[in-house]
Amino acid sequence: MANYTAADVKKLRELTGAGMMDCKKALEEADGDVDKAVEALRIKGQKGVAKREGRSAENGAVVSLIADDNTSGVLVELKCETDFVAKGDKFLAVADALAAHVAATKPADIEALLASEIEAGKTVQAFVDEANANLGEKIVLDRFAAYADGYVSAYMHRTMPDLPPQIGVLVEFDKENAEVAKGVAQHIAAFAPKYLTREDVPAEVVESERRIAEETTRAEGKPEAAIAKIVEGRVNGFFKDATLLGQPYALDNKKSVQQILDEAGVTLKRFTRIKVGI
Structure with a gap:
């Protein structure tokens, strides 16, 4: 015969956030003592912390x-x-x-x-x-x-x-x-x-964007005389977006x-x- 009530289960869930079956089992093992059941659930939960370390929290x-x-x-x-x-x-x-x-x-x-x-x-x-x-x-x-x-x-x-x-x-x-x-x-x-x-954009980021813009422009076969202007326009476009x-x-x-x-x-x-x- 159960030595705890539905109210005890509800209270234990509110105190710990544990699932209903876990709360019932903890109360059974604690002979209906809510405080002991809370301690048991927390010990069980802390043991699981290390196991969860490798999981993804997204x-x-x-x-x-x-x-x-x-x-x-x-x-x-x-x-x-x-x-x-x-x-x-x-x-x-x-x-x-x-x-x-x-x-x-x-x-x-x-x-x-x-x-x-x-x-x-x-x-x-x-x-x-x-x-x-x-x-x-x-x-x-x-x-x-x-x-x-x-x-x-x-x-x-x-x-x-x-x-x-x-x-x-x-x-x-x-x-x-x-x-x-x-x-x-x-x-x-x-x-x-x-x-x-x-001014907040790191210099290395600007340099990378400029290099990519120049390589892209050359790959497109643009006239050499126009490359500098095109690159500048693309870098300015990056600034506008970023x-x-x-x-x-x-x-x-x-x-x-x-x-x-x-x-x-x-x-x-x-x-x-x-x-x-x-």
């Missing part, structure tokens, strides 16, 4: 947290193995807790974030490992952004209606303009620029993003675009 969610006065904001990507887990309340609660921790502590980089304490005596890495154990999937935290030096806003995009946001954009302007901030963030989400300005300020604005493609900002009298200081798994 699903997940991007979450944001923006201060009420828009003076700061964060963007956090948390990855998992399946979309089933990604849309679950427990997974999203972990992601939100991590975003709140980033906002509160402002870590310098991912190494500092993982080593910081999110709870008394518990590092962020241990917190993520615990989620790994409780959810039964590989959980990965390896990207975040935190801004606190201007007017900060975010745009979150769902690629599927039943999933959490898969693309997140964080933008920071020199002054407040909610309408432009929203429009530019949406543009970044859609067009995925790699750099803000031409840099945000040079791109035609999504909401008015007759103007560049730079023109939109100039007309609004604001400067975009920096941006971060995160797409889950990419």
Whole structure:
């Protein structure tokens, strides 16, 4: 005869995120003691963490947290193995807790974030490992952004209606303009620029693009006298595609993003675009 109730199973599932059959088995082995069952499930889950290390975590969610006065904001990507887990309340609660921790502590980089304490005596890495154990999937935290030096806003995009946001954009302007901030963030989400300005493109990338443009032009048999001009045009085309300020604005493609900002009298200081798994 079972020494536990349906309420005990429900409570254990809420505490651990484990499946129903695992909870029933744990309660049977713990003689109905919920606390012992929680410990047993967590030990079992931690043993599975190492086994999951080699698995691919390409699903997940991007979450944001923006201060009420828009003076700061964060963007956090948390990855998992399946979309089933990604849309679950427990997974999203972990992601939100991590975003709140980033906002509160402002870590310098991912190494500092993982080593910081999110709870008394518990590092962020241990917190993520615990989620790994409780959810039964590989959980990965390896990207975040935190801004606190201007007017900060975010745009979150769902690629599927039943999933959490898969693309997140964080933008920071020199002054407040909610309408432009929203429009530019949406543009970044859609067009995925790699750099803000031409000056931000690494010299080696420009040199590679120039070399490819020249080799392509010569392979096409263009006249020698015209090659330099054609190459320059193709390199400028690369800049237009790769840099945000040079791109035609999504909401008015007759103007560049730079023109939109100039007309609004604001400067975009920096941006971060995160797409889950990419």
